Amino acid sequence: MATAILTDARFAGHTNPRHVERAERLTAVNHALDASGLRPRLQSLSPRPATRAELLAVHQPTLLDLVERMASFGGGHIDGDTYVTEASWEAATLAAGAAVGAVEAVLSGQCANAFALVRPPGHHATPGQAMGFCLVNNIAVAARATLGQSGLQRVAIVDFDVHHGNGTQDAFYDDSAVLFCSTHAAPLYPGTGAFSEMGSGLAKSTTLNVPLPYYLGDTGYMHVYEQTIILALRRFRPQLLLVSAGYDAHGDDPLGPMSLSTSGYARLTQLLYDAAAELCDGRLVLVLEGGYDLDALGASVVASLRVLLGEGPGPTPHPATYHEPDVGQLVERVKAQHPLLR
Ligand SMILES: [Zn+2]
Structure with a gap:
């Protein structure tokens, strides 16, 4: 069965040439896809905008009204990082709709797995606040819509x-139907994501944060994923696996302090692909988040798509010659102290 991609030229209307999160990001992804020769093997699906009901299942109406109104008046800034153009409302609702559509395509059996190649990104948008380049939380809208409609x-x-x-964490912090796992550099924007943040109420173990030391590369990331994230997935037994696929942990990224290689991203994707195959009939949907070095972004998205197509991650390159920070103790602490892993 096929791998689907969902993208739309109208995402380019949300852009600011002086901002790292700009239209050229998806142009670079499209060029890399053309050069890869993969395009004929991918099923290209057109997204629809998310409905207001789908957006309201995650977001407060005041946030939606603010973004829509700001766009209708020609745009502006929500904060120092987060801009709106006159096309941003259309782009944001289409991005969320693409994530919803990607899940629908996988659940209906139209494709085996899917990648929503969207902008603006979504994972910083909380239920009530657009921030960090994000207007609407695409992956949260998709997860909520799935739980509401599919019976999962x-x-x-x-x-x-x-x-x-x-x-995304805020949207599901007290919802035991959604396991949220995040690996991220710390300290870094937005400053949240401590290991001690594990969920609340009935969902006291369904948030797993693994904050990582700067300069972590392929070896450390693989160790963290094999020993914590994949184990958490096995314990939780999801019926669908969604991935906030941000490529700003790449060593070439201007915003991220990490050292993942393109091959490292492929191997990370393979771990998640294998987990989906083991736990939920392969049902896997990637949704694009960050990634600001255009070449690294294009190459890494292509590498992830090769994995989704079943090609594997390719040969493992020689290990990096520099010494990665040691995450052994961090992994042991997470395994010993997180309720889902104990
Ligand atoms: Zn990011």
């Missing part, structure tokens, strides 16, 4: 963006 009872979201997915 457990959805997992893994966030490998270099920044903590604070908005």
Whole structure:
């Protein structure tokens, strides 16, 4: 069965040439896809905008009204990082709709797995606040819509963006139907995502944060994922795996302090692909978040798509010659202290 991609030229209307989160990001992804020769093997699906009801299942109406109104008046700034253009409302609702559509395509059996290649990104948008380049939380809207409509009872979201997915965490912090796992550099924007943040109420173990030391690379990331994130997925047994796929942990990224390689991203994607195959019939949807070095972004998205197509991550390159920070103690602490892993 096929791998689907969902993207739309209208995402380019949300752009600011002086900002790292700009239209050229998806242009770079599209060029890399063309050069890869993968395009004929991918099923290209057109997204629809998320409905107001789908957005309201995650977001407060005041946030939606603010973004829509700001766009209708020609745009502006929500904060120092987060801009709105006259096309941003259309782009944001289409981005959330693409994430919803990607899940629908996988659940209906139209494709085996899917990648929503969207902008603006979403994982910093909380229920009540647009922030960190994000207007609407695309992956949260998709997860909520799935739980509401499909009859699924457990959805997992893994966030490998270099920044903590604070908005996604907030949306599901007290919801035991959604396991949210995030690996992120610390300290870094937005400053949340401490290991001690594990969920609340009946959902006291369904948030797993693994804050990571700067300069972590392929070896450390693989160790963290094999020993914590994948184990948490096995315990939770999701019926669908969603991934906030941010490529700003790449060593070439101008915003992220990490050292993942393109091959490292492929191997990370393979771990998640294998977990989905083992736990939920392969049902896997990636939703694009960050990634600001255009070449690294394009190459890493292509590398992830090769994995989704079943090609594997390719040969493992020689290990890096520099010494990565040691995450052995961190992993042991997470395994000993998180209720889902104990
Ligand atoms: Zn990021």
